[in-house]
Amino acid sequence: MTTAAIREKLFDYIKEADDNKIKNIYEIFEDQMAPAVDWSEDEEFVAELDERYRRWEQGIDKGISMDEVKASLAQLKKDRANRL
Numbered sequence: 001m002t003t004a005a006i007r008e009k010l011f012d013y014i015k016e017a018d019d020n021k022i023k024n025i026y027e028i029f030e031d032q033m034a035p036a037v038d039w040s041e042d043e044e045f046v047a048e049l050d051e052r053y054r055r056w057e058q059g060i061d062k063g064i065s066m067d068e069v070k071a072s073l074a075q076l077k078k079d080r081a082n083r084l
Contacts, residue, residue, distance in 0.1 A: 014022065039045055055061040
């Protein structure tokens with residue numbers, strides 16, 4: 001079924017649905033209808049990222065490589081498998 005056909009069926013269903021069904025449908029999709037947040041517009045968040053980057057760049061905070069992350073995850077999986 002095409003998206004257009006699905007949209008038409010939903011439109012027809014909503015047009016005929018009683019108030020209780022409309023409220024239930026709205027609750028199901030409410031989270032999906034919320035506008036997306038653009039993190040780059042959040043000044044406090046961007047300032048925190050900038051500070052973390054500055055601390056990493058100056059050697060104050062240590063970063064870890066993706067290889068280290070992957071090795072750590074592999075070890076955690078292995079440990080978990082051994083416990084089961």
